[in-house]
Amino acid sequence: MELENIQADTVLDTRGLTCPMPLLKTKKALKGMNPGQILEVLGNDPGSKKDIPDFANKKGNEFIGMVDSPEGHTRYFIKKG
């Protein structure tokens, strides 16, 4: 699956926020979603590149992947389990 073409059900913008806010907001957003839905997180904290995949692979969710956008932030895709 091409990451760029994924249509997320929810998009969470954490750009400009630093540890731990992106992770807290990701956790909160996932809580409000239904299994199978896809969350896209936008972020530019370098720490998120490890934190979000690590977190998203736990608790039954699935980390689909991440891709750097040309605007300088990273897009993370998580499937709610």
Add this chain to the structure above:
Amino acid sequence: MKEQLRNFYHAVFDNEWPTWLAGILIAVVALMIFLWQSPWNIAVGYANWGDWFYYFTGMYDKRPMVPWLHPVGLSNAGIIVGAFVSALMARQFKIRRAPKLEYAKGLVGGLLMGAGAAFSKGCNVGGFFTAVAMLSAGGFAMMFGLGIGAWIGLRYLLWEMEHLPSQTAYSQSKTGDETTGFDWRTIQPWVGTVVTVGVIAAFYGYSFVDKTQIGGWLFFGFLIGLIMHRARFCFVRAFRCPLMTGDAGTVKAVTISLIIYIAGVSVTKWAYLQEPAMGTYHPFFLGSFIGGVIFGIGMLLAGGCASSTLWRVGEGQTKLMVTLVMFALSNSQISSFLRTSGLGEKLGHGIFLPNALTWQVTIPLILFFFVGWLLLAVWNEETEKFVIF
């Protein structure tokens, strides 16, 4: 050969190091600092910078020690430079802005951390990490305080997330790397190399004017900054993550680090290679405990403790620059207040555990304590009993 070098560079400077590896390396460098001169800490270096501000504005009469001869201030500068180099090597350095609310949190967090570190006579490094390793009872009191403070701070962050409007739609840096004609990221590793040579030259310079011992602090700080940034090692996580996601990774890393640090210090002190009671001035119980609580709240708001504020400044985070300034100003002022008012003395006094309990009891007791903390964190990772969100 070229391929090998490229892989090596990638492994060392592009890939993030595992947290436990950083924990081990930090313990080793901290031990070297202890053997070199005296225990590693951070807050008094901040206080020195704050003292200068008050001296220049006429509030303090006494001229503080010049920053380039202040060992701790110099090692703090080394941490910033080390992280700066690490960020450059990974082509990650960038002036990073944040929404307004984050600056406010950075400001208040810095004030609280400066105040907390004044009460406990040390930050998360000098008052907890190094204090514990020096076998000072106050280190443990601060550790409990930090845990409570982290819980309160996290409660606030959760409240903020529910009640304050999210501020993320700030104007993204439109002047991004790709819109300017020249991509300066390609030369970042070269700049990093030049700065590294500069740090080594500075150490040689100190040595040349017979200040080798002081110059050493700059170099050790540089190593710590590099290590911490490569692994994004952050003491805050050891207290926050068990409550937030349940993740025990940093608790494991800090435990490994402390056990090595304690072992090294014990050998050094028990064998009288350094004065046994060195670095055990922390005000047990109240001062260290209260300081820990205040510091713990502050580090959650700022998103960085004393050490991770320094390395985050080095990678260009403007929010943490605000934190650094406020930390320095409040620590200098409140330390001076506690000293002159006599209140500081009422908050407890330093206890060197082997003096109170003997070496034979202290060492196994501390080992049990940290193994207990580790097991609790691992159990919590599975059960999420302490996770409040």
